[in-house]
Amino acid sequence: MSIKNILIEMKNMSELMVDLAYSAVLFNSKDAAEEVLKLENKVNSMNYEIKKESLVAARSYEDAEKLTALLEVAEAAESIANAAKDLADLVITGFKPHPVFKMVMSESDKMIVRVSVELDSDLANKTLGELLLVNRTGMRVIAIRRGDSWIYGPDKNTLILPDDTLLLKGTEAGADLLEKLASATCSLEDIPDELEEDED
């Protein structure tokens, strides 16, 4: 993997981890917390890769100055990832949630949900453009885990495959719907075409 791609991955992963970690705490979701721990390992090893690549690449003091900036960005990404991991750890170790979390949660209109796409789900083998999930369910796909790799910021041409794990952000009602769609206990025909106007 090139330095460029490592950096893109570190940025995307650390941002996703923050999102996921807060969701894990507020909704006391072990699912989300486990996803954070998986990502944290990846971010750590990518930071190590960037350090190695940078040391090998430095040929002059000018190189070194630019590579320093790169190392600092990678270091900050790892710090962000570590802070997210601290949040996730609370959930994994079974913390006593403060009642205020429930209050924050119920006021937050946005939650993150993780669903697995079954083979016979209506989501399988369709593009996001075909599915129109935002309009139909109020849930936006923010990332897709396919085996060991991740797709961030998918667009309307992104194809959903069976066995994909989707991370979606949206309302609690939408989350229920998505779980049903992914597990094939409900089909697209069961839900209306449009929830409400989209301009959030």
Place this chain on the structure above:
Amino acid sequence: MSIKNILIEMKNMSELMVDLAYSAVLFNSKDAAEEVLKLENKVNSMNYEIKKESLVAARSYEDAEKLTALLEVAEAAESIANAAKDLADLVITGFKPHPVFKMVMSESDKMIVRVSVELDSDLANKTLGELLLVNRTGMRVIAIRRGDSWIYGPDKNTLILPDDTLLLKGTEAGADLLEKLASATCSLEDIPDELEEDED
């Protein structure tokens, strides 16, 4: 401010800071970096408030256990904010950007822009629902700074006022357009109603 509201603010601010800080580094934007520094001060003082409130609130060991979780969440939010500040500091102190940043930037279809709404701008005194900025410009308002306070996750009923500072996320082309709209050098009539289908 109640503990609940402090926690919501810390969560929202730290998430926004991560977004802004990466944008600041990749686009070498002092504007975005300065916004991060302002937010970091607020997050630090909110963490201090939460510590004080928690110490006062603890009446029993059971209280204390729950308050510990709260303190750890606040601490993690501050760590996230600090890491974002480290990124922003690079930009403020005038770092030598590594060429890879430009490459990452040009591949990222999403950037953050900050615009000030002039009195005679077409954006002023309209709701987001009326403006349909996502459809028209590809830019989504992620936060609004009004004087010293912030509005996060505005919805279609949110009214834009003159002197508001908008933080928007979207494409580089959209950013140019928004700057023109906000500074009243271009009006809504100059741009088409719809850029492209919205299902990202």
